[in-house]
Amino acid sequence: MGASGADRRVLVVGGGAAGNAVAILLRRAGVPVDLVEAGADGNASAGSGITLQGNALRVLRELGVWEQVRASGFGFGSVGITAPDGTVLHVQDDLRTGGDDLPATLGMRRPRLQQILLAAVRASGATVRLGTTAKVLGQDADGVSVRLSDGSEHRYDLVIAADGLGSATRAAVGIADKPEPTGMAIWRVEAPRPAGVTRTDLAYGGPAHIAGYCPTGEDTLYAYVVEAHRDRTAIPPASYAREMRRLTTHYGGFWPGITAHITDPAKVNYTWFDRLLVEGSWHRGRVVLVGDAAHCCPPTLAQGAALSLEDAWVLAQLLTASGTWDDALFQAYYARRIARVRPVVEASVLIGRWQLDGVRDADVPGLMARTMTMLRELP
Structure with a gap:
């Protein structure tokens, strides 16, 4: 394929954190992007709150939305451990996984984050279709044929499946992995x-x-x-x-x-x-997974959104730096991400298992510290 981003068309399926982020970054590089999202309101009313660690904030800053996020949320730098009666037993400083110039943690209303990201996608010049789903009809070495739920058919150089934990796109391209409770x-x-x-x-x-x-x-x-x-x-x-x-x-x-x-x-x-970690590769031909479509873990480390945003950042870097979108590029994306995602998924699941099994001598603080220290490094 030619090196010009404008010669390529990308479909992003799903308007959550990962889908919105990769759309913004690809548009910045001049790549034409269509984004479809099944929710008619763009998920703007979904959920209650979200905890964003520093490594999530680092990507949001790269997207150009950090000032809006900071103004809309509540940043802080520690976590308290209390007894059930409210007595504070210990206060632990959070590690600043996004660097020392960002808060360690920021909480915000999840619908507000969605509004900010969707507005940035629109401002990027991407074509946004809400209340719309996409079905992969077939693909060859050069692209993917897709039918949208409005009945229209399109051809794309790449489809990015950001349609979440129950990703229909993941299943449609033959990746059999499913989330497990x-x-x-x-x-x-x-x-x-x-x-x-x-x-x-x-x-x-x-x-x-x-x-x-x-x-x-x-x-x-x-x-x-x-x-x-x-x-x-x-x-x-x-x-x-x-x-x-x-x-x-x-x-x-x-x-x-x-x-x-x-x-x-x-x-x-x-x-x-739920737990999900797709092994081996996160692509089939010219359909590639990001975010919860590829991995999901319990929020015991509050890393779900951060890992999804990092996926988008890494994939966009690779796509915009390369003149050739091929298996080698997508496998490089998988190799970079799996080394970082797997320890977080495994640690998140293990902390929950320790709690379910009543393991009293489990080193939860040590496991959390080791995992979060790793996340300080750039993805």
């Missing part, structure tokens, strides 16, 4: 932030394995409790607020004030923890 689940809700909450605090023990919260702005936080997963069909969505309150009423400190606001079941999210 880890045995844990999480309840999440957004609530007003008490003035004294200026960092993440985590309580281990009580009726849940973990009860925690993260400030997401001047007057908001998101709170969560982690427990062994239950049969989702046995928990009616109308009972979500009641079920989460049943767990959080056993925690002290700032929790009573938070629990008082867990009243609307529509604002409570219940999700199982």
Whole structure:
């Protein structure tokens, strides 16, 4: 293929963190990009809060959205470990995985992050189609034929599958890997932030394995409790607020004030923890996976969004630096990412397993420190 980015057309399937990021970076290099997202609102109403470590903020700065993110979120530099009654047992400084000129951690409302990223995609000149899905019809050595849900058919030099954990594109190109439940689940809700909450605090023990919260702005936080997963069909969505309150009423400190606001079941999210790590390669021909379509792990290290954003950064670097988009390039992308992603997935799953099994002498701080130290290096 020729070296000119403008000679190539790329389809990005999925408008989450990874899809939006890779679209922005490819457009910056002059590559024509179409982005399709199944959600009619571009995921702008999805989720409650998100914890972004420094290595995620480093990529957001590269995307040109860091100032908006900083203004919209709440940065902090430590995590508190508390007893279930709220007594602070230990405060640990967070490692600045994005470098010393960025906060160690920033919490923000997930819908706000989506709005910022989607606006940046539009401003980049990418063509955005919301409420749209894509189906790979076939491919050859030079490109991929795709049919969109509006019935139109298109030809692309590359399809980037950023369509998440249940990626239909991953399955369509013959990658059989599927997410597997880890045995844990999480309840999440957004609530007003008490003035004294200026960092993440985590309580281990009580009726849940973990009860925690993260400030997401001047007057908001998101709170969560982690427990062994239950049969989702046995928990009616109308009972979500009641079920989460049943767990959080056993925690002290700032929790009573938070629990008082867990009243609307529509604002409570219940999700199982899953594990996924596609091995061998993250591409088939000219279809390549990024983000949750390639890997996913429990949020015990809060690295999900960061790893997805790093995927986009690395893939865009390789694509824009090379005149040839071929198996060697995509395998180089996989090799760079798997060496970094695998230890995070394995550590995240192991921490959860230790909790489920009640392992009392587990070196959680040591494992976390080793993993986060690795993430300080550029991806």
